[in-house]
Amino acid sequence: MRTDPSSAAGTRLKKIALSGVRVFDGRRLSGQRTVVIDGAVIGTDPAGAEVIDAKGAVLLPGLIDAHIHLDGPGNLEQLRSFGVTTALDMATWQPHLVEQLRNQAGTTDIRSAMIPVLGDVDADAVPGVAPDLVREAIVRSPGEADGAVGWRVARGADYIKLMIGSSGPGGAGGQDQPTADALVVAAHAHGKKVIAHALTADAYRMAVHAGVDVLAHVPLDQVLTPADVQLIVAGGQVCVPTLTMMQGVAALGESSVFETATRNVAALYRAGVPIVAGTDANALPGVPVHLDHGQCLHDELELLVGAGLSTTDALRAATDLSARSFGLTDRGSVRPGLRADLLLIDGDPTAGIRATRTIRRVWCAGAGDEPGWG
Ligand SMILES: [Zn+2]
Known part of the structure; x- marks a missing residue:
């Protein structure tokens, strides 16, 4: 409704x-x-x-969190209470929850990718998700791209979320390059932006080659080369590093990955790549780091400043720049x-x-x- x-x-x-x-x-x-x-x-x-x-x-301006995952009806009020007036859901296994939470007067306004696009995965391996829905998320070849995008758009997706490289839910692999390319073409033909989950330098290169609009996360495995950074500048991508999540991931094991993440943010920022604030706030089963909606955007702003952004650019990352990057003109x-x-x-x-x-x-x-x- x-x-x-x-x-x-x-x-x-x-x-x-x-x-x-x-x-x-x-x-x-x-x-x-x-x-x-x-x-x-x-x-x-x-x-x-x-x-x-x-x-x-x-x-x-009310803050925008450009990377959350909705997990329950309480999310909106929690976001609102921390000044987050717009939140962009970067894929959910609960399309009915998005329907329920959309266009609620007096609280946080949401957008959603609906279900993600996964590479090959065992449909029974994603915890808490009906295998039929997981099967709907899988795209194995370029020929399946248009149908997959159309399915999401028909169910209200505001943009398309790809998992590039590994580490998707249930250990899902990502698409190969031709399939990623075809998904971007299909999404753009439907007038939708493409957000790519990418956690490695290789995944970043693939996403940039495919022509995605937004790079979610930042490489944890190595510092991007100046040539990589220049390809991103030329490609016009926006980066949503989710440093709060990267810090949480680092706390589980290798602390050096957070340093790599912040060095990548610094290199992209210095080269002029727009850096947008998003947290990966979630309480999803199977995701090793849970982050509280709302409060963690303030943590993200602090981490972005720690990575080298000016305070003004950190504020822009959660307001004007974020709105422009996602076509939110109002x-x-x-x-x-x-x-x-x-x-x-x-x-x-x-x-x-x-x-x-x-x-x-x-x-x-x-x-x-x-x-x-x-
Ligand atoms: Zn996420």
């Missing part, structure tokens, strides 16, 4: 003027000004608004006409990124509430 968030919440949305607030508009921090929240969108005219004195506070910035997805905090996050945790209030399309934290 789909509802229009603005009309569904319309009866209780107010007109609010935040006065004296400093604004990170998705690009830079301004001096004090007034921002009007007019129903579900950011407005211009403060006439008749309830005025909130926000001197000393900073207003950010959000990611603080500008009249955009969705009133907003986060009011106490400190200046350009001076210290941990200030994003000092949450005073969160609005999802104009529906404001007290945070669960801060």
